[in-house]
Amino acid sequence: MSVASHPHTPVVVAGARPALWSLAMTAVVAGLGLAVIVVNTLVGYLTVGLSQAVPICLGLAGCFTVAVALRLLHRAWWLAVLSVVPALFVLVGSVQLAPEAVLQQRGVAQQVTITDVQTSGKRHEFALRGDSGPLDEPLVYRGSAPGYRVGQQLTVLTDPQGQVELADAEKVDVGGKRSMLVLGAVGWTLFALLAGWRGHVRRARGRQAMAPLSI
Structure with a gap:
């Protein structure tokens, strides 16, 4: 007596996402980091002569946003915490680049x-x-x-125009501030790539965002 065979039913892993979706979200997070750098640096130039509180506050908000985006992409906190290191480069570089560039050009x-x-x-x-x-x-x-x-x-x-406060000439390093921005951008991009890959693996295994083993 023959036994009727049943078609194989694929097992769908809960929480899995297509690789294309993970790739797109990774690109979004990496682009967010670059946007924070560009916008905050531009704000620094636009507010030369005013209080640096504006680019500082905006930069802090941008860095926090990138950290949260990495957390959501990765589904764990440790990469988001480590992103503080490139965030410091971004914050210092984007805030100090404009006034130092002004002093270098017309000081x-x-x-x-x-x-x-x-x-x-x-x-x-x-x-x-x-x-x-x-x-x-x-x-x-x-x-x-x-x-x-x-x-x-x-x-x-x-500064002959009095917009930027006097500074020690040896401490004015425009090239150094630009290098800090580049290091920050590279760091955030690498973190985004790592978070996207690990997050994709986690979702493929059906792990939940608030799993007890997440840190």
């Missing part, structure tokens, strides 16, 4: 001597004297270890 170099210092918390204001007399603008350092002392001679760059 006037002056040899000065530090004559006095006023400290308020972590804000240090160093009074300067040039060849033609005291400068109206101090050298401002925000931090706990400024590395400057009274009597020290150094070269500073001043």
Whole structure:
């Protein structure tokens, strides 16, 4: 007696997504990172002469958005947490590039001597004297270890239009800030590729976003 054969029924893994969908979402997250870099750098240029709070706040929001996007793509937090490293490069580079570029392009170099210092918390204001007399603008350092002392001679760059605050010429590094943006972009792109691949594998295995073993 023959036994009727039944057609094989494929097993559909819960939560699986087509590879094309995962690839598209990976491209979206990578593009989001690049968009954050471009937009925040542009805002930095548009707000030269104003408070840096605008690009700083916008940059923080953008970096947080990228981290959340990586979390959703990867379905785990550890890559999102590690993305803080390239985010720091992006934030510092996009905020400081514009004012340093302005000083490099139109700044006037002056040899000065530090004559006095006023400290308020972590804000240090160093009074300067040039060849033609005291400068109206101090050298401002925000931090706990400024590395400057009274009597020290150094070269500073001043903005003739008064939009960008005076800065130590040795600390103005436009090329370095651009390199930071490139490193940030490369880092975010690599994280997006890794998150997309691992997320695709997780979804193919039917893992849920809030699985107990997710970290």
